[in-house]
Amino acid sequence: MSGANIPVLAVDGPSGSGKGTVGQQCALALGWHFLDSGAVYRALAYLIRINDININNLEDVLDRARHMDFECRPAPPDAPEIWLDGRLAAAELRGEEIGKQASQLAARPAVRSVLLDLQRTARKPPGLVADGRDMGTVVFPDATLKIFLTASVKERARRRYNQLKLKGFDVSLAGLFQAIQDRDTRDSERNVSPLAAAEDAVTIDSSDLSIDEVVTRILDLINNRLAIEGIDINGQ
Ligand code: C5P
DSSP, X not given: OOGGGSOEEEEEOOTTSSHHHHHHHHHHHHTOEEEEHHHHHHHHHHHHHHTTOOTTOHHHHHHHHHTOOEEEEOXXXXXXXXXXXXXXXXXXXXXXXXXXXXXXXXXXXXXXXXXXXXXXXXXXXXXXXXXXXXXXXXXXXXXSEEEEEEOOHHHHHHHHHHHHXXXXXXXXXXXXXXXXXXXXXXXXXXXXXXXXXXXXXXXXXXXXXXXXXXXXXXXXXXXXXXXXXXXXXXXO
């Protein structure tokens, strides 16, 4: 199977829409690989921080990005395991501060362009579920199925609050509401790869749906699409 023939399920959406949880469950159900592309930007923000690189020094930032050894392994019900340079980087990547720095890095076209190849190498047989902001629009424009998963800011703040509390982070609901709103604005208004549904994406509002309901809906859609395109994932 050549790269372009490997099926991709792209799940894009704003922070807290549930795309990570949903994406992992779809990947496991399909037996496909999984890419948490937000973790790629978070990983870079983290590496920059621990290596004392100045975030405004573009050359040093790009150099670190070029040499990033990144691997994403599904680990439901939590966020996926992220391996950096052969070491498990878990909770360090998940805080709001790293998320904010990730989103500042993600607004720089040169950074996005360096990280594009790294993301595309995740497309391996028998298939890939990729979650992020621009999976369907930029990274995998030929994806087999594109989902744009969304939810109200209030519901997303509530979900993020519960997630972070469980991990022991000291957060406030009002603070998260504001942080999510700010991040939405930054991600949607940037010039390069802004957060937006692809024209051919199926939009699902998950505000009043359970994770299982969203997963079932997406699996029905992808299985239909694979059947229409004559792709037999078991036979490949
Ligand atoms: O999804 P997550 O919150 O982990 O992403 C962190 C940040 O990385 C986002 O706010 C966004 O700015 C950036 N990002 C991106 N493109 C992606 C995935 C994430 O710009 N495909």
